[in-house]
Amino acid sequence: xxxxxxLRALPVQHAFTRVETxxxxxxxxxxxxxxxxxxxxxxLGVPPEMVDDAAxxxxxxxxxxxxxxxxxxxxxxxxxxxxxxxxxxxxRGRARRGxxxxxxxxxxxxxxxxxxxxxxxxAAFIGEFLETLDAAQREVFVLMxxxxxxxxxxxxxxxxxxxxxxxxxRKARKRLERAVHRRQARERRECGxxx
Numbered sequence: 001x002x003x004x005x006x007l008r009a010l011p012v013q014h015a016f017t018r019v020e021t022x023x024x025x026x027x028x029x030x031x032x033x034x035x036x037x038x039x040x041x042x043x044l045g046v047p048p049e050m051v052d053d054a055a056x057x058x059x060x061x062x063x064x065x066x067x068x069x070x071x072x073x074x075x076x077x078x079x080x081x082x083x084x085x086x087x088x089x090x091x092r093g094r095a096r097r098g099x100x101x102x103x104x105x106x107x108x109x110x111x112x113x114x115x116x117x118x119x120x121x122x123a124a125f126i127g128e129f130l131e132t133l134d135a136a137q138r139e140v141f142v143l144m145x146x147x148x149x150x151x152x153x154x155x156x157x158x159x160x161x162x163x164x165x166x167x168x169x170r171k172a173r174k175r176l177e178r179a180v181h182r183r184q185a186r187e188r189r190e191c192g193x194x195x
Contacts (some may be wrong), residue, residue: 044087141172
């Protein structure tokens, strides 16, 4: 009888204490708790068509962070915490995509020359603005504001701490707000309007 077969034969609560390698522990967690995670995701409002992907994301996080788990603590509570955060991110991402789609659907298919010019000017303005940011702020701003990644996703992609991501985004947004105000003031002066 192999070690893996012996582990499968043990009751779950005893098996966790007998697992030696992280791979065996992860395999056991996945096998014994996949259905719990799946049910929890549905209960937390993840749409049925997204549950499998969300469950995969939960177990990616679990695999990455399993070394941090204290085996003396309640595994299901820890798993539920991971599941809850993933479900929140999925719902938020879905809402964000819905808002973007609504904007796209409102955009007329045919654009006149004024619309094309306005879009080019806006793209040039954003390009110039991005050049004023340091590399770290630019990376966070592009990932979150232009590409639609969440802060936790951006943190994972960049290796930055989550609070650092929020801080850099906040600074970049303030700089954008000041740049927009300067541009609007310049346009008003050019048109002869009072500031």
